[in-house]
Amino acid sequence: MKKITHATALSVLTCFALNALPAHAKGIDVFASECAECHSVKEGKNKKGPSLFAVLGRKAGGIADFKYSDPMKDSGIVWNREKLQAYITSPKRVVPGGKMKYDGLDNAAEMNELLDYLGALK
Numbered sequence: 659m660k661k662i663t664h665a666t667a668l669s670v671l672t673c674f675a676l677n678a679l680p681a682h683a684k685g686i687d688v689f690a691s692e693c694a695e696c697h698s699v700k701e702g703k704n705k706k707g708p709s710l711f712a713v714l715g716r717k718a719g720g721i722a723d724f725k726y727s728d729p730m731k732d733s734g735i736v737w738n739r740e741k742l743q744a745y746i747t748s749p750k751r752v753v754p755g756g757k758m759k760y761d762g763l764d765n766a767a768e769m770n771e772l773l774d775y776l777g778a779l780k
């Protein structure tokens with residue numbers, strides 16, 4: 659009996675701890691599975707895609723030593739939360755002819771967590 663109580667208490671605690679995680683901490687997992695293949699969040703580290711360090715507030719195509727597509731360089735976008743969400747939902751619609759080969763994220767909860775995470779990179 660005592661054992662059961664213990665286990666129950668433990669699972670309640672674990673549950674609480676998981677729910678208490680800030681959304682941007684969960685965003686790390688979304689980033690790892692959706693974006694990390696091509697993007698690093700380290701400053702100055704480009705992979706197939708440019709570094710996403712401090713991406714919020716940055717001009718699109720703004721990393722000097724990354725070779726962007728012309729449509730991205732000429733897009734005139736400044737990455738705010740709305741633009742990021744639109745682009746991550748459908749890269750080809752926001753930057754037609756751009757070279758990010760990603761189909762888009764359509765899970766709203768994951769999107770929010772990811773945007774919180776990206777916004778915290780500075």
Ligand code: HEC
Pocket residue numbers: 689692693694695696697706707708710713717718719720721725726727728729730731737742745746753755756757758759760763
């Ligand atoms: C298959 C590789 C790949 C994947 C996966 C990918 N990207 Fe990209 N990303 C790129 C490339 C390449 C570019 C440059 C696009 C261009 O120049 O048109 C880019 C550009 C971007 C930019 C514009 C950055 C800037 O400096 O203007 C953002 C923001 C971005 N990606 C976010 C994401 C996020 C968030 C994810 C995950 C949901 C993701 N990308 C997944 C390859 C990828």
